[in-house]
Amino acid sequence: MALSVSWCRCGPGCRSAGAYRTYPGPLAAGRRIYHNRPSFTNPPEPADDGRVVNEPLVHAIPGSGPFFCPVSDSSASRLRFALGLMSGTSLDGIDAALIRSDGRRRVVPVAALTVPYDPAFRARLRAILGGRGEVAAVERELTLRHVEAVEALLQAAGRTSRDVTVIGFHGHTILHAPEERCTWQIGDGALLAARIGIDVVADFRGRDVAAGGQGAPLAPLYHAALAADLDKPLAVLNLGGVGNVTWIGPGDGPGGDVGAALLAFDTGPGNALIDDWTARHVAQPFDRDGALARAGRVDEKALAMLLDHPYFDRSPPKALDRDAFDMAPLHGLSAADGAATLTAFTAAAVAAAGAHFPSPPRRWLVTGGGRRNPALMAALAARLKAPVAPVEAVGWDGDALEAQAFAYLALRSLDGLALTLPGTTGVTRPICGGILHRAS
Template identity: 40%
Template sequence: MSELYIGLMSGTSMDGIDAVLVRFHGERPELLASHAQPWPVKVANRLHALCNPGINEIDRMGEMDQIVAVHFAGAVRALLAKTGHHPNQIRAIGSHGQTIRHRPELGFTLQIGNGARLAVETGIDVICDFRAKDMALGGQGAPLVPAFHQAVFGSHKGPRMILNIGGIANVSVLPGPDDQVFGFDTGPGNTLMDQWYRKHKGGHYDAKGAWAASGWVNTDLLQRLLGHPYFHMPHPKSTGRETFTLPWMELFLAERPPMRAEDVQRTLLEFTARSIADAILPLATGVKEPELFICGGGVHNDALIYRLVDLLPGWQLDSTDALGLHPDWVEGIAFAWLAKSFLDGRAGNLSAVTGASRQAILGCLCPAN
């Protein structure tokens, strides 16, 4: 049986589709090819709009469910064209889909990108809807990547942390073999910075954090943001862009004298850095030179990374490149791994991470035939 898988990921930042072709050697993934495909501007705008309550949501969601699947299929074809592989050589696609709503407090999470349509369009079996089973078992449905992180990044030398900075930031804590793996969403990653940048600059994101670096932190606004109740909740916990929204942040802006847009951006960057540092510093109590390896789009935000270095003195910080996986493709590879886990009959969640009552096989199969 072929051990070639494709992983598909589009995160809460909605800047594009990541597609990876992966060969597995046991648990260890080998990245054979990757493809990044930006969302067309009109599609991205419609996806962003779906993340907030609005008129005619069900019809708009149904239409976008098909459109996302078609674009995912296009990314798969482009990926295979790079290597000359044929669809019948791929055992399965692991598709995360596109999250448009994450409401664990209400017992649901919603990812679109119709698996059946994707299977028909590509001629490859699709494993999708990975989060629903965990939520049915009382879990948060997120984050799912810590089980993958443990499989490929776990160290027998001692504790190690993997930080993914996407739209939302999450951390996996990988202790020695006798301790329990856990992880949780620390709070906002790029989401607020990206939303503010789109509003004032029109682009997708603040490259390298250059615009934020031109501003100054407003300590009053920062403290208001850090006062969000989410940061005082114990883990297991997860969150989404529905929680940390621009309208929520702008309520605090309205209470004070006008600020320069770049100062708001700098304060939002500090908010992300501080919320991450505040969440992970207590996890390393008593550990000499804790290790933190970073992946996701935030790894390219130089200003953010510099702040994390400042806020985590004595820590060893690096990207997951140092562990053998390029930081841009870790999440895509994770969903290829989850597809393999499904077909191998292996659990894909960790109860200590999501709060589910037990570990379980995650996902649903959409056959191509």
């Protein structure tokens, strides 16, 4: 199948910088992917020198002493291809990304695409979230859709399965109850590995939750790697279905690793409540351009009731389920006023999260679908005390960031490095998680 290639010459900072290939098949629905896009926040890619890093990994978490995680003797500083897959709580589709990385500070994004779910499959997936439907059948279909996403990305990137060291396969969360030490992401890692012919790391959250952690968020170490050369303190806000934030302080761990000063937790709702409200009241999957919210007025009484939730009284690290909040305070509101109130709720929850940071961030970088909602971005700018910008302002790709993170974490899992830390999930020690499924 032919691929069309186009170039943008806008330069660093433009989301379109680099070469793009458009995959014309029905799977990718003509979505644009980037190919060999340069990394603007990392130094030029050094030559692979095969050096072996065998120093203990130290994480100095704010408010605690250092924690040690052994680094595998076999872990080397060479860059390897890894592919990451993410199906998020917003139920919009599969994000797939290919990177080259050493699993530490060095990251080179290579290619990415998004494969949207069709309405029928989205409905089946939503049904099992509500305790209905056949989980096994949906899990198999979900996995096979991920197989197709991997095949499309490899074709578009001009790579084969032999080029890729590992796939990081998140699956789709259908239950997350860390207080009961329970988390469940559907997706068959063994089937994916067998179909694609690449080793797969899956079940990224289970070991952390079993050890008493929140199991989320998982992207902070990747955020720290990307932000290695940026001014700090810095806050990276991900507005997917649920909102989560990574506070990155100055300093690095030894052995060329990242994560010397990290704090991360779920802030509250992201887009999920807004999307659910919009779907229910105007039969649209999301509030495009924030138009519905901008047409309404915030109901301050309803907003206060939404913010009066015990989650906001807890200290981080902490994590949240997509359906943790009750929409009852919005009863009787118009479609526009409800959207405006929920948009304000997301922004107010983020602002409240800032009170937990060890020091104020110099700026907020926003990723996830929420960064495309002008009403939400304006609400954040009005409530936060530092500049707010989408991650594209520093050359990152907000559409691919989570998928890239799971590629990066899969490499760390192979190398025996920590995926979660006391400052990111509340676990008592760094945890190297994930389950490896061999391709053969």
